[in-house]
Amino acid sequence: MDVVVVESPAKAKTINRYLGGDYTVLASYGHVRDLLAKDGSVQPDADFAMDWTVDPQAKKRLDEIAKAVRGARHLYLATDPDREGEAISWHVCEVLGEKKALGGVDVKRVAFNAITRDAILDAFANPRDLDQPLIHAYLARRALDYLVGFTLSPVLWRKLPGSRSAGRVQSVALRLICDREEEIEKFVSEEYWTVSGLFKTIRDETFTANLTHLEGRKLEKLSLGNKEAADAALRAIEEREFSVAKIERKQTRRNPAPPFITSTLQQEASRKLGFSASRAMKVAQRLYEGVSIDGETVGLITYMRTDGVQMAPEAVTACRRLISADYGERYLPEKPRVYKSKAKNAQEAHEAIRPTDVFRRPADVARFLDADQQKLYALIWRRTLACQMEAAVLDQVGVDVASPDRQVILRATGSVVAFDGFFKVYREGVDDADRKDSAAKGDDDDRLLPDLKEGEALERLSAEAEQHFTQPPPRFTEASLVKRLEELGIGRPSTYASILSVLQDRNYVRLDQRRFVPEDRGRLVTAFLANFFERYVAYDFTAAMEEKLDDVSGGRIDWKTVLAEFWRDFSAAVDGTKNLKISDVLDALDAVLGPHFFPTPKNGSDPRKCPACNDGRLNLKLGRYGAFIGCGRYPDCRFTRPLVLSGDEEADRQLVGNGQGRLLGTDPEGGQEVWLRKGPYGYYVQLGGAEEPAATPAAIAQEETASSTPATTSKGKGKGKAKAKAKPKPKRASLLKAMDPETVDLETALKLLALPRPIGSHPETGEMINAGVGRFGPYVSMGSNYVSLKDDDVLAIGLNRALTLIAEAIERKGPVIELGVHPADGKPVTVKRGRFGPYVQHGTLRATLPKSVASEDLTLEQGIELLQAKAARGGAAAKGGRPQSRADKPEKASPEKASPEKASPEKASKQAASGTVQASTKKPTKRAATPKAAPKRKPRTVTGT
Secondary structure, eight states, X not given: OEEEEESOHHHHHHHHHHHOTTEEEEEOOXXXXXXXXXXXXXXXXXXXXXXXXXXXXXXXXXXXXXXXXXXXXXXXXXXXXXXXXXXXXXXXXXXXHHTTOOTTOEEEEOOOXXXXXXXXXXXXXXXXXXXXXXXXXXXXXXXXXXXXXXXXXXXXHHHXXXXXXXXXXXXXXXXXXXXXXXXXXXXXXXXXXXXXXXXXXXXXXXXXXXXXXXXXXXXXXXSSOSHHHHHHHXXXXXXXXXXXXXXEEEEEEEOOOOOBOHHHHHHHIIIIIOOOHXXXXXXXXXXXXXXXXXXXXXXXXXXXXXXXXXOOHHHHHHHHHHHHHHHOGGGSOSSOOOOOOOOSOGGGOOOOBOBSOTTSOHHHHGGGSOHXXXXXXXXXXXXXXXXXXXXXXXXXXXXXXXXXXXXXXXXXXXXXXXXOGGGGTOOOOOOHHHHHHHHHTXXXXXXXXXXXXXXXXXXXXXXXXXXXXXXXXXXXXXXXXXXXXXXXXXXXXXXXXXXXXXXXXXXXXXXXXXXXXXXXXXXXXXXXXXXXXXXXXXHHHHHHHHHHHHHHHTTSSOHHHHHHHHHHHHHHHHHTTTTOOHHHHHHHHHHHHHHHHSOOOXXXXXXXXXXXXXXXXXXXXXXXXXEEEEETTTTTOOOEEEOOOOSHHHHHHHHHTTSSOEEEEEOTTTOOEEEEEEETTEEEEEESOTTSOOOOHHHHHHHHHXXXXXXXXXXXXXXXXXXXXXXXXXXXXXXXXXXXXXXXOHHHHHHHHTOSEEEEEOTTTXXXXXXXXXXXXXXXXXXXXXXXXXXXXXXXXXXXXXXHHHHHHHHHHOOOEEEEEOTTTXXXXXXXXXXXXXXXXXXXXXXXXXTTSOGGGOOHHHHHHHHHHHHHTTOTTTTTSOOOOTTSOOOOOXXXXXXXXXXXXXXXXHHHHHTOOOGGGSOOOOOOOOSSOOOOOOOOOOOXX
16 A cells, blocks of 8 residues: 655545555645744754744644555655645655654655646656755745744844834835835825827818927926916917828737746736735635536646746647637647746746646636636636737827927827737736826827828817826735735745735735735834844845745755855844844934824924924834834923824724724615724624714613613513613624724625625525524534635635535535434434434434444434433433533422423423423432532622623
């Protein structure tokens, strides 16, 4: 028997089916061990020795793998085909070696880019040894990140209270965002005007041209800087006649973009689908690992962490066959298109991201995928097909419209698609910033001009001037930030999603309208690092370090040499901050961030003047809980105010301080307002009820006093007023754990309030499947089957994914055996399997089966006897509720309940038949006398909520 180790259980099941019964395939569930989360786990003085610890959840799985490996002929390590996958294989191998489980076992590494039968069988036919240079590159990266984090973060905590931590690559990405924000703040907008004219030909065709030359000179963007200049230009146009002076025609070809790599997939998924980088990678992971199609798990795409743009020859051939069959020979280039990777490290450059079978069209697999999977698969499929299609051909025309004296010239441009080529399938997306830039340059790829001739006279219909203001550079989107990081050579395909997530998790940045805005906390950290550790957040230094790590993975340099060089200079820089005074830090931060925290008001007054004493100067200060602004005349003047933070502090003030919350909008169906609030257990959304003020302790006390008076508590005595009917509580829904309160909008709130929601019915049984959120988190359910959601979005999960999860849960739970119906009420009696073994159930009453009785051998009569015995012992379902706690005091029974004679014969016989005996008929259990009564305790006062 041969043993195969993969990362995920989904892959294990699929690969086991392809390999057959001679192989045992087990999953490691990702990484199995990591560095100890404490200082000293990487020891530079001991040749960079590392202290690893096995993850507690992985221990059991490693024991199972070790047990299976003992006595096996071969151990195949089939984890993902990248650096992280190589590292997981190495860790598994190291742990098994420590367990002495590899004696006589041949250990081999297999790697495949797609989970298909051919790819897997080919990989197992050509195994290899572990790639040591790739493992060394992983060790070097892990050690570097650890040393920076555990060395630099304590400096931050001491010198910049309130900061979280610093990372080697994340800090550089944060600096990019903060530097862009500083550019925006320093940007001075300038006014400028554009002038255009509307012209008509003798054939009554109209077109628009923009002014480019005035008084014989070419206009620059800011040449017309005010309305007076624009009006003068208008007069110059209105005073002249115009004709066609020059026509330029040219034909251009646009070639398709290469197939997706990790970074371009994240960029296009953000632009076209609105996916975050992490969301795109999670969906791609599911497509790679496979979905159930007609009863077989099929991997739909190749591996999604790659920086290679090349495709396998058979994939290129398949694309060309499909293009010829579906679109015709016009769309098929004479030769296959070949793309070359820009990756500097060939060992980490795998095949591009593509469908495993391009003939599996998006429409063919749509019914097997959820909404996110459909969108991403279609995007990958279209990009892959387009990369092998013919170029698009554009006819571009430029026309100069001039006055007879050539003192005034206007230009009109247009283009038409002469042949759509790959546009037929796919056109690379652009974000808002790209569109604005194109518009500002006057680019127009969609306008068709009339058929004009040089010298043709034109009639001017109108002329108009339009005011503009120069715009600052746009904030980064996820797509543009990933693109910028890639251009600078910072990070690698597998790191982009985690970089962006970490920055948001630490509240250093937030997403506002899909663009990154740095929080003040993040700007403080960046300013501190840029002033005192400038080299280590420099773009070129970080890029150079990535190149060295690439050299390590290529076997061109020793990994410990790279670590030693880095540690020598880095530790010296950290030691240099030991004598750094807080005042030095404050002076540096105040100089860099002063314009941000103290912007000059429009009236020109001093933004630093203390509003309390009118004499002091406001400065940036540091306290135990972070930065704040205070008066320089402390302690004579104690004026302070918080920074204008947009993280947790600001959210708390906004949602709690006003007692109402934040209005998200109005429910389009019911017309009620939808609010976002924060309560004692976290943030939640609420439908209506915003007009009710938050209850104060005094109001609560007054209400309790009023409710205890006879006038409101009398019942059936004809005294006082009837108790007022309680107002129905407004509908509420808690935010999910991963949700950021500041990014929650009306659409998301309405989806939360609509939970639980029906997803669809089971195709065989017709039972409805629902998705909702319970006390243990998000779930999907069908009947009594509930499945917790971990990686799936409860607001977006579709029917196919829910069916898969429920089927897997039912398979784990085992079949339900129906014994028959209970003679008392006709309800079914069933046998099920629970956490503690099989049990028999009738309604809500359950009884555990004795170990001597097998589930399949139990009869209906035996089941009823077990249920009656359980009810007689005061089981949980004697009344359909939970079992009575030992701490619960026995309640005093009323005479009616205490006298069995007074119960109706019909009711008594029904109770006896069903086993649902009333708890009050039981004899009280004698309790041992307590030697000494416990001393009475004073009632405990609980404050708060």
